[in-house]
Each structure stands twice: as C-alpha cells, then as structure tokens.
Amino acid sequence: MKKRQETTCAYCGVGCGVSAMVHDDRVIAVEGSTRHPANRGRLCVKGSALHETLDASARLLAPQVYGETVDWDRAISAVAKGFADVIRRHGPDSVAFYVSGQLLTEDYYVANKLLKGFIGTSNIDTNSRLCMSSAVAAQKRAFGSDTVPANYEDLDEADLLVLTGSNAAWTHPVLFQRMQAARTEAQKKGRKLKRMVVIDPRSTATAESADLHLALKPGTDAVLFNGLLVWLHRQDLTDSHFIERHTQGFTAALNTAERTAGSLKKVAAACDVPIEQVETFYQWAAQSPKMVTFYSMGINQSSSGVDKAHTIINLHLATGRIGKPGASPFSITGQPNAMGGREVGGLANQLAAHMNWDSPDDVNRVERFWRAPNMARGPGLAATDLFEAVGQGKIKAIWIMATNPVVSMPDADRVRAVLSACELVVVSDCMQHTDTLDMAHIKLPATGWSEKDGTVTNSERRISRQRALVKPMGQAKHDWWIITQVARAMGFAAGFPYQQPVDIFREHAQLSAYENNGSRDFDISLYADITPAEYDAMVPLQWPITQNAPMGTARLFGDGRFYTPEQSARFFPIVPQAPRHLPRANSSVSDSPFEFLLNTGRLRDQWHTMTRTGLADRLQQHMPEPRVYMHPDDAVRLQVSDQDWVQLDSARVAGEDIKARVVCSTSQRRGELFMPIHWTAQNSSHGRVGRLIPAHVDPISFQPELKHAVVQVQRWQPAQQGYIWLREALAEPPWDAWLKRTVAGVTVYQFAHSTLWRAATDLPQLMGGALLDEPMQVFEDLTRHSQRLVWGTADHRSAIAWVGQTLPEPDSRWVAECLKAGELNSQDRRDLLAGRSGGQVDPGPLVCSCHQVGEYTIRNAMRDDGINTVEGLGKQLKCGTQCGSCIPDLKRLIVSDRAVDAA
C-alpha cells in the first residue's frame, strides 16, 4: 500500500521539507512539503531527484575488516579493540573522529560524547570546518554565542538583499527562488523595489539575476564592507542609540575602517570595481533599513574569513539592523545539518550545547551531566591539523564518518598519503566506493537518507525530523547505533543506554536546559521529556524552544541583548587581508606556464563528491565533466579555445595536476579560473581539484582557504580523444585522462590520450585485452580523422566507441540505448556508424534537468516561435516549471538572445 511521509532533504542547509511516497518498502516519488516553512512546497532539482539515488548496487551492504566481510559483532569488536589498544599504548589524544554535517544530530551527539567525555580527547572535527567555521567564530566573538539571528521570512521582508560569496541560485536554489518570488510580488503590488546586490568575482547565475553585481577582486570583501561602514557613518546613518546601549568597541572598528577604506575612490580601487557601482551599492544600503546580508562560502573559505564575517556583522551592528524583520546578517550553511552539529559541539573547539572550553564551569557542567569518566579539558585539533597529526604519527587511529576528506580537504593528496600510513583507519559510509573508503582498514555500512531517523537543524535554526521511510539496505546500521555499540564494547555501557534516536534527542534537550537559566542561546528544554510519539509527530520549529517559547523563536537580538558577559555585542576592528598566495603578474607570452588564481565551487545539479547525486542520470547531464572556466583573453594568451584541454599544476608542489577542458567565458575575471569540486578518483583520473589547494587556514577559525589557490596553466594537447560506452566499468582505465559516468545503466568513459593509436586495433589492447575476441565493425571518417567502432553481435553489443582528434559531444543517452538494444533499425545503425545522434534534433547542453530540455531546443523556441519570457518557455517546453532551478539559466538565454537581436 502506498503511504505518504514527511521528512527532510539530505543535501543543503536550506533544510527543505520533503513529502515522500513510499510503496513496497521503496520511495517511489518525492515532492516539496507544503507544510514545511523552509520551502513551502518547493524542491530544487537535487531534492526532487532524491528517490532516484537509492541504488542498492552502489551501497556498502556489510561490514568489512581488513578486506574480510564479517558480521556486526566482529566489526564492532575490531573497532573497539583497535581504538582501546591505541589509547592504551599512546593515550587518548592518539585517536580522532572526523565526522560530517550530513550526520543527524543524534549521531553527532553520541560521537561527541564518546570522544570528549569517555575516551578523553577533543580530537573530533567535522567537514563543517570546511564550510562555515569562520562564520561561527565571528558570531561567537561578536554575539557571545554561535547564533544566526535571522530567519527565511527576513528574505521576503528585506528591501535590500546583499548576497556576498554565495551563488545561491545554484547552491541554495529554493531560498534564491524565494527571494526572486518576493521581488516579483513586490513589483506586482507596486511597492518600492526590493533590490538585490550580488558581490562575487564571478558572474554567476545569481549575479545575472541581480540589480547590481559587484565583480570585485577576490578577497576584497572586507574593504567593501569597511567602506560601507565609514560611508554610512559619514551620512549620519549609523544607529548611535543601538551602538551606545547594546555594543562595545565601535570607535576602534570605525577608525580602522576609516584607515583602510576611507573613501569611495580607495574602495573602488582596492576592490577593482567602478566607483559608480560602489556608490550605488552604498546609496541603496543607506536607503534600506530593511537589509539582509546573506553570506556563505565565498566569505568563509578564506585565510581571513573571520575578519570578513566581522566586517558584515560590524555593519549590521552599527546600523542596528539585526534581529529585526527584514534586517540581519545571515550566514547560510552548505551542509544539511551543520547547525545541528554545532549544537552538540561537533567542532573540535566546541563543547556540547553551545558551552565553551574556555569556561571551567561549562566543562565541569558537561562532565557532571554526562557523568563523564574521562572528560577532555580543552579544544582538540581542527581538520587540517588533525590530518597533519595523523601524518606525524601523533594520531594513530581515526574513524571517519559520512564524509570524503580524501577529496574535499585541501592538499587532498597529502590527506590520502597520511591515511595510507595510519595504523587504523575506520570509515562508516553508506556508499560502497569512495576515495576515503579505499583507505579504510575497517568499513562500516551506515544507513543513508530514507533509512536514517532523527533530527537536523537548518540555516535558520529550525529543527526538523528526517524520518525513516524504508528499511535499511543489507546490514546497514544507523551511525548512532554503531557508535553506541563501540562505546559499550569499550566499557562505557552506562553512558550509552540508547535504544532509539528519541532517547538521544531527549538527553540532548536536557543538556541544553541544564543549569542554563537563560545564560545560553541554545535551549530546547521544551523537549526535555519528549516521548516517542511526540518525537514522531515533531513539527519544524526554530530554537530556542522552551516553555516560554513553545512555538520556537523567529529572531534573536532584536531586543539588543547578547550572550557576552556584558550582554552587549562586540565590534572588531578589521584590517583587510589579501589571500595568502597571489599569482605573479603574467606580463608576456614568455611567462609560461601562466599563473592564475583558482576559485573552486559547486555546480547546480551536484552535491559534494557526487556519491549520491552522481547516481541520478538526469543530474549527471547538466554538466557532465569538470571544466575550467577562463576569460577569453586568457584563453588567447594560452592559445586555447573553448573545449581544448589544459593542464593545471600546483604552483607549490610538482606532480599535482588537473587535466580538464576549457570553457571560455566572460563570467570570469581576467587572470582567474573557476573549477567545480565534485569529481573524485572514482570517476576521473585528473578531476580531483582539492589536490591543488594548499592547506592555508584562517588563524582563528582554522577554516581552509579553499577558494584561493595559485595554479600554473598550460595547454595540453592530446593526440586522440573519444568516448566509449561499455556494459562493465574497467578496473584500470588506460588513458592519460579519463572521466567516468553512468548513463541509462551503461558505463561511459570520456578519454584523452597523449599518443596516437589506431583505435580499431589498439583500443582493445589498451583496455587489457577486453573486447579482443569480439566481432568489430569500424566506420572511418577520413575527413574528420575519426572512427566509430561497434563490438559484439547484433543481439549483444559489448561496446561502442567514438574516437578522433577532436570530437563533437555525442548524445550519450542515445548511444547507451543503442548499446543495450537488440537489432537496430537501419537508420540507427547508419547514424551510429556515422557518428550522428539517432537522426534526432540535437537538444544541446541540458538546461532543465526535470523535463530534459536542452539549450538548442530553447533557442529554437525563442527564434522560431518568438518566445521571450520564462513563462512562455515553460508553457511551450515545460522547462523551469517543476523545481525552478534552471530559471536563472532560462533568463540568461533570453537576455543573450535579445543581445543577438539587438546586434
């Protein structure tokens, strides 16, 4: 029988509610929950494909210890004994956990409790360190607590939305659409304009939708916000009443801002943007008391990320624009449960329930509450130092949960090397193949979305239930269960009596209330006695959630009361800092290889290291390969064109290279490149961009500078390249550069090779003899120096390849269908051997993933049918009508079409 259940999306910090349809222990459909305040029925393309990623063949289904499949008893015993043995020989600081913002709060709570209270070390850090730890540090310093004052309704209410360091149209699409809808609604009602300013070195989908885009020089955000503080003060638009009554340190912050960014001219020059744009931004800020500054990884992933966040907070404190409807600084998290992790103390420098290591009373309080036998006494190692300590042999056993640091950490090859030399590496994951699992001595199958059961907290402090919809696959177990079993096996049974997630959540709520009395922001005491039935029925609410605020708390700090000892907020004087390394200026073509500043980020349809989104066919099609975005003038200097290959080398370490094809785009500033972060060693030979990023960190937050790496770039010209569609993946792909994906159940390699081979005869040899005995048909295109090859019989094709010096992008899905099909009709056969796409009209690069509408189809509709609105395109082609994630791209196509017409 079909059953509908409410849960939460597994991906980003928006935390959308999902209404899932379950039938026969399978999730057969999902849609946005109309009851959830975060998304009100909307889902982005990733969320709407959640059920398409639940592939049993990709899952880790049983525990493995040193390569042997074992039962849970043996696996738990191996982990417990392994950790206990290392602790006995080297002490508690010789072990560590590296966990994830993808864990549920209950998982996080027990991991933190086991390590900090019972094993006796604080060496537990999380991949949230890479995402928002700078925002956390700035909030704690300025407010006395890690508090996000705002909520999503403020995005509707604000008259000025300032998005800085955020490509929300792709990374937080549901919030971005919400902002766009509010702007459209305001315009319809004839209210004054709701403006959007985007501050980003790149012209992203978000920037293209803005009223004003400041394409500033990377790393100069602090100058821009310091300048705005000075400018508003000179216009007498700071809030002296709020400053005097509720803050401290304003004069020092203002004086430093004056010194570093005292005039429009100085700001414009430092940020490398036209002075008129700076002035417009400042004037709009002056006219808009209802102003939200929405900031994310572009601010945080910097060696001065805390400083940048402070300049934003300084501005909001100086104007009193905080905790009021439509007025706040708003840090947005990337991970679905980054905030839940912070609630339980998931970062090494945090204690549980928003208590602090630097307060002996707090440490003592947590120790008493947990009845902890081995309470740690101070902060542990943050992510980069933690892996360095593994490399130095100080940490000898590490347990990595639900994350892939071999890909996502800076200096990623170093992380792989230190793990390969570590005495004991335990990895819990729901997937069977990840770069990090390849390093594990003990592999533990964890449950994933649709099986996990617990709570998550989104970017606006809203706690929601992520519910179990189906039974766990294979022998997969919940992370909290696995940790609890290991704790018991290590002799800590009394501290870990949990039978179900509600037992953990209840204890977490009790700790939040313990000796709190209003002294700490995180308080969910209303749940201190929650029953299983109440837990099942929980509705999404924003903390604090107490007897006095049983429906949660929409905003904080509107009353000017903060959590510092003086109950006032603190300004910080900020001297803006450049990124740690900058490229040398390339003045002539003799500067070879050229140095560039590399920025990294996310694509619209992918998430993290693609372990899940990579399983959904339609999510693979939007951008199927990791391209390097480059300004056309730089491409001319490098003598490359669109789709040519380049090689990126680290400017620091020899032999760490990336090979990828170029996208020439004026969306990039000259001298700067962009590459996506999602590719791994599982699906590419040279796409793992983290190997190029140095492990420079912010000195306060320890967040790595993932958005700034200096790289050397040169043209790479393969002698041959192509695509091959196979029924089985190859154990060792033989090409110099390759990418792998699955299309319609078929494995597709895109490859490039530096030496020339005769594809027909050499390709089977290269692939280790596979296909050698198969009948083969060859079509040689002498004019284009290319070949199409088909192996196998008409009834059973084994492989199809297109090989040439340069190749147009094939319709991969159609070729995959041809591979799987029986007898082909004569047209398909001719098309296949001629390298055409099945006689069909080429739809072009995919724009709308939901309805599979490509760019050429859209352009044809605009040209042939005169359609020039998003609504018109939606009516005719359905694009943009389901999740809406492609609407910015549709607008871009419409604008570019108008520009062509005007020319």
Ligand code: SF4
């Ligand atoms: Fe999930 Fe998309 Fe919502 Fe993020 S915006 S929570 S990825 S549906």
